[in-house]
Amino acid sequence: MPSGVHALVRRTHEERVLRALQENGAMSRGEIARIVGLSRTTLSEITGSLLQRGAIVVVDTASRREGSGRPAERLALDPASAQFMGVDFGHRRVHVVVADASHEIMASGATRYDDTTPWQERTALALTLVERLTAEAGVHYGALQGIGIGVPGPYPAPEGRPWPRTTPSGTVLRPAPEGVDVAFAERFDAPVIVDNNTRLAALAEAISGAESVADLVYVRLSDGVGGGLVVGGQLVTGSSGLAGELGHVTVDPAGRPCRCGKRGCLETVASVPAILAACWEFGLPLKDLRDLADAAARAHPVADRVLREAAGALGRVVGAATMTLNPAKVVIGGEITQLAPVIVEQVAATLGADLFPTASAAPVVEAARLSDDDGAIGALAAVFHNSPLLARYPETADVKAGAGAGESTIEGAAHVRP
């Protein structure tokens, strides 16, 4: 068998051993082998590797002897062993969260940096932050099952796009280098998933409600307009890392030039700078998002009209995406969405008109539950879902129900900081 399948089978076995120990407490190798259905040889390899990495510990030696003449050691999970790590590189800070085998968050922290800080230095700061968590919270990383890393911008950076780019507010956006994954993979000897952090936010939203949804369209309005898709429980990347770029769907072929080179993209009418500019144009000079929130709260006619037009364009784009993907939920993120509830209202109304009139299949439209600062939760969610037995999380509804583990669920982590 080729290495890809080999590694998958190996990780599946490891995860089943860890799960058996989580559910049953300390056990001898013989007991584990029987529960998991593996041969003694295969099981010994796996426990050997888990012991060496510090995921499990020998807790005692059972008095009763099994089979051979040697007393049987009993093995158990190491409670200080972090199993999953989520890292979110923002423009100006990195967040790290680590979770245990039951998906509970064990420790978290953040380090700020300047938005011109090069990637190599950001990576070093993040690794230092992880070490600090070791000292402060007493966790160790010998058995990490996976690391999720969120970065701004498409990842890997598609060829042919102009990098670095300047956002409308003047931030210089540099693509994350391929090296960010290698640095973490080498340091922790664990598989690493890197993805755009807006896309990871989509995954976090999909599992953050009372019931997780398998199909979700997420759009975030900020300096630009970004988005992410969850389809069948999986985060969608697309063939070249551009899936979910709803901000650059054309809404008016004769509209304003967009930084992407086209005209009349959704971003030219629905980003925060575009909305503020339109208000100025109609005689309402607003400085920033706070001013806009005040004007919206007073139902100022110009602010109301501009917001409704922006949200109408967004609704048409989301409507086409909804006809395409038939999601259960549409989530609109970005601070502006919290400040101006008219956006979600108008998106829902516009989108409704684009659906099958007779279908009861209209998605729920709502404002994001998690803040823009919650990218590390999304990164963590990504590694949970890439865990072999948990892949395609609708099936984990069974795991949750069956295990009866209360807070020790896949939603556990996402609920920590809603």
Added chain:
Amino acid sequence: MPSGVHALVRRTHEERVLRALQENGAMSRGEIARIVGLSRTTLSEITGSLLQRGAIVVVDTASRREGSGRPAERLALDPASAQFMGVDFGHRRVHVVVADASHEIMASGATRYDDTTPWQERTALALTLVERLTAEAGVHYGALQGIGIGVPGPYPAPEGRPWPRTTPSGTVLRPAPEGVDVAFAERFDAPVIVDNNTRLAALAEAISGAESVADLVYVRLSDGVGGGLVVGGQLVTGSSGLAGELGHVTVDPAGRPCRCGKRGCLETVASVPAILAACWEFGLPLKDLRDLADAAARAHPVADRVLREAAGALGRVVGAATMTLNPAKVVIGGEITQLAPVIVEQVAATLGADLFPTASAAPVVEAARLSDDDGAIGALAAVFHNSPLLARYPETADVKAGAGAGESTIEGAAHVRP
């Protein structure tokens, strides 16, 4: 562990045993256990079940003895044992294909029926056809790993849609009853996947090229306009079975009424009846698709203009779907696409204008490779890809390369009837 995960683990083990026998030929239980890394107990349960179902046979008893005093039996795949079945229920006929463990097609056949035939009778006709294949080709079904069934219309039929529906050409479309899956599952004791056959065609197209693609948008122009999406190697269903219904994206809010209840859906300008009606309107009375093909071949100005306008609308809808999903390939199906190459040309041109101008991420746009009659291949493809170790087929590129099995690849089946 809950039954869902149990069943998955069990099927994964079964499949690894079958694969080991496929790669290595006849082996004793001890040899299989060592290769697959399972305990003797677990392995015995699995071979017992496979023997009982007729997937494997005892070929001989090795002269050399292993461990215990009993001579070791050697087990092998039964070459007459069908492993996968694809069934395609069209409006007027059902197609069945069956494939072996190496994904080679072992037998296929079709039975015609009237388009008013009720589902119960269609199901009975299909099961009779399967029996006929048994007699004619000598295959048996004791070890089917999965059955894929394609049906017209959304499945399961979403609530609130008007069923039965009449298509523009007068065919009465009835939703497939839930019972179609139960009938096959009970008859063959195998997992069944039922899906819309346009959607299954999308999956078949995704694996039918020289290189399979993981992300594909498929649209079929016929009496209506249907579609299907493959995302990350998986067929997309959506939250209520409506994903890929690109025919009902609004292209002109002031346009003609659509049978779905909205106005100006893509289907009202790009379905075959809509294209023929538009030609009449502009003074070119065409009877059917053949007439249209002749007119297109002569580059008749009315036919050319109508086709370009229809394809332009299609291109804008596909363009928005492409910005959303970033597919590697867009495939346009339906007989009309073969007869009027201008459609694919115009879609590619329109779609190109909607993409990031600087990105090298434009999808390939092409006419369907498989005919509308090839739904059973799509149904077969669906079960191959739901096979636990083969799920998410980009990984199977490794399996193929690693196994060096030549024609015994996942594409094998799809290449049989291109």
